[in-house]
Amino acid sequence: MSVIRSTRPLDWREICAVAAGAPLELAPDARERIGAARALVEQIIARNIRAYGVNTGVGALCDVVVSPAEQHALSHNILMSHAVGVGEPLGAQETRAIMAAAINNYAHGHSGVRVELVERLVALLEADCLPEVPALGSVGYLSHMAHIALVCVGAGHARWRGERMSGADALRRLGLEPLSLQAKEGLSLVNGTPCVTGLAALALQRAHWLLDWADAVAAMSFENLGGQMAAFDAGSLAFRVSPGLARVGARMRAALAGSGLLAAALGRRTQDPLSMRTIPHVHGAARDVLAATAEVVNRELASTTDNPIVAGTLDEPRVYSQAHAVGASIALAMDSLAAAVAQVAAMAERRLDRLVNPLVSGLPAFLAQASGTRSGFMIAQYTAAALVAQNRREAAPASLDGGVTSGLQEDHLCHATPAALKALAVIENSSRIVGIELLAAAQAYDLQPLAASRAPYTEALYTQVRAVLPTYCDDRPLAEDMTLAFHLIADGGPPPLPDPCDFPSTLERCTPAPVESVAGAGAASANDAMPGVVGS
Missing domain, CATH: 1.20.200.10 (Fumarase/aspartase (Central domain))
Incomplete structure (x- = not known):
């Protein structure tokens, strides 16, 4: 049985179904919304519209402008610096629930990540190749999703078929290449409330x-x-x-x-x-x-x-950098x-x-x-x-x-x-x-x-x-x-x-x-x- 993320957002019971092992699929309309939001990010970059975490630093560095040439490094570095979890790792159900909630969040079509990135999370769920996510170290969000995202870029650790392995080995065994993150993707991978919502x-x-x-x-x-x-x-x-x-x-x-x-x-x-x-x-x-x-x-x-x-149109992209x-x-x-x-x-x-x-x-x-x-x-x-x-x-x-x-x-x-x-x-x-x-x-x-x-x-x-x-x-x-x-x-x-x-x-x-x-x-x-x- 599959859970389908389409126009309607997932509810808590569906998150639990994915946590228990049900496959999660993206409907065509969900892919379209994700792609449309990515196009808005590209317009923001092209027009040099200041956007938090896209062409600026994050946290207290929000007023530091980041050039287009540095935006890939910004996204990659966000994962590395935010992966600060400690303690015993979460269980398989807890990790799957967080991943399902993250995919659901991106499918709203306002995050601006590429479809390929969301599909990578879907692929990890489908293979039941789960990132190792330390349970402790969060004051709200950030660290749990950072550890999940590490595996997408070939870093961190994962468990597959009972074996603990590096993120790079996990991707290799699944026949996948590490992703190279683009502007905003590092921030969107660690941001939001999927961690608490899945749990x-x-x-x-x-x-x-x-x-x-x-x-x-x-x-x-x-x-x-x-x-x-x-x-x-x-x-x-x-x-x-x-x-x-x-x-x-x-x-x-x-x-x-x-x-x-x-x-x-x-x-x-x-x-x-x-x-x-x-x-x-x-x-x-x-x-x-x-x-x-x-x-x-x-x-x-x-x-x-x-x-x-991100919202609006390609002619008039809008950026809301607030507290959602x-x-x-x-x-x-x-x-x-x-x-x-x-x-x-x-x-x-x-x-x-x-x-x-x-x-x-x-x-x-x-x-x-x-x-x-x-x-x-x-x-x-x-x-x-x-x-x-x-x-x-x-x-x-x-x-x-x-x-x-x-x-x-x-x-x-x-x-x-x-x-x-x-x-x-x-x-x-x-x-x-x-x-x-x-x-x-x-x-x-x-x-x-x-x-x-x-x-x-x-x-x-x-x-x-x-x-x-x-x-x-x-x-x-x-x-x-x-x-x-x-x-x-x-x-x-x-x-x-x-x-x-x-x-x-x-x-x-x-x-x-x-x-x-x-x-x-x-x-x-x-x-x-x-x-x-x-x-x-």
């Missing part, structure tokens, strides 16, 4: 899966702890206006329908602890943030984020998503603590098969608490970090790419926390003193876990079980629930899933075919 698309997908799992696992814990279903009553939840809250409430009713355990617990308490009765409120709030973030990411993908932007490469909105969105996911995970750890605490659970202490000689999930809860604390540190807003660079020329920094990297880290930590809760909830079912039935949906989840992991008896390192549970959650969504709108009691109050209702995001689930992905 943000992945964050959306992974957060979407995580929130679906959080609902499912919370239902298991709620059932084990004998919660009161009044917390999910549609009439009660309708007093608070929130699409996410309504959605989660309907999902919880669907997940727990037919539970004998909850029927036996009916009326046991006036109200449950907050970690149980605020599931719709906290998970729903996170879904509302997810929906808002999806809108921001799709707007970013629909925007030209280059500096300068700065990703303030997406930085704020990533910070918000990180905080929302961290809160969901923090509450999951609280439910986990209730499952292992015999003072409140009604279950054997720490879910151990034999008290005293076995510790069960006692220390697994420590791990979850540590990850919650790490999330708290990671969720501090990157967009407020500030700083000054380039000799006071760039004296406000939004830290958009670091915000996306932090959001991905929080989502990964949170997937581990929810994975531990999943294991504990399955263990709690094994130790339930009541001979009552589970809900059909939670029964299916329990069966899924037990198909790959037996009951825990302190007979193996628990970390291995936790890793398996993490991958179960991080690699896709849980078994689908019946559509909440199928339940008569919720028909009048049913609200579509926030992420699925975003314009341009499509109506499919994360595991369905994505909009814009057509048969190859």
Whole structure:
């Protein structure tokens, strides 16, 4: 299946499809727009119209005029000086997502790079020959794309078929020649927000899966702890206006329908602890943030984020040398998503603590098969608490970090790419926390003193876990079980629930899933075919 970049910009789901390995193709109209923008750059050069990064230096050197003879050297040198990333390299999906977002940006037709350069990025994606991109060292953008662009000119390093090699060797094995950059291309290769936008698309997908799992696992814990279903009553939840809250409430009713355990617990308490009765409120709030973030990411993908932007006609070329490469909105969105996911995970750890605490659970202490000689999930809860604390540190807003660079020329920094990297880290930590809760909830079912039935949906989840992991008896390192549970959650969504709108009691109050209702995001689930992905 191929993703086609045509007149319509890619959306976040399509970026994720390319990140997962789908080919990306340029439609003829996209090539025409790229070529037309290049012709404008050539007119700007011919008419000696001053344009930032085309015939001037960059950053604090923006007033230094660069002659036509020096413009190739300027583009080449920009790559070399901006390739300053440090630390471990990004994963394959992260690198592919950034490359797809960059191609999408150039296809708007306002960057002024040659079609050959964009096709080079497409060729690297098609061959799955991926530049090595250090994760750290960005205050907003620049360094990640610089390392990607190095391979286009035969420098840097790449990975192909499991082998690390020089950029020159990578091009040679693909039968490609190193590109010789022309005016503006060096700047356009490092500029804009493709780095944060590609990473943000992945964050959306992974957060979407995580929130679906959080609902499912919370239902298991709620059932084990004998919660009161009044917390999910549609009439009660309708007093608070929130699409996410309504959605989660309907999902919880669907997940727990037919539970004998909850029927036996009916009326046991006036109200449950907050970690149980605020599931719709906290998970729903996170879904509302997810929906808002999806809108921001799709707007970013629909925007030209280059500096300068070229427009106008061949007779009257225009140059806009302003701040469209700065990703303030997406930085704020990533910070918000990180905080929302961290809160969901923090509450999951609280439910986990209730499952292992015999003072409140009604279950054997720490879910151990034999008290005293076995510790069960006692220390697994420590791990979850540590990850919650790490999330708290990671969720501090990157967009407020500030700083000054380039000799006071760039004296406000939004830290958009670091915000996306932090959001991905929080989502990964949170997937581990929810994975531990999943294991504990399955263990709690094994130790339930009541001979009552589970809900059909939670029964299916329990069966899924037990198909790959037996009951825990302190007979193996628990970390291995936790890793398996993490991958179960991080690699896709849980078994689908019946559509909440199928339940008569919720028909009048049913609200579509926030992420699925975003314009341009499509109506499919994360595991369905994505909009814009057509048969190859």
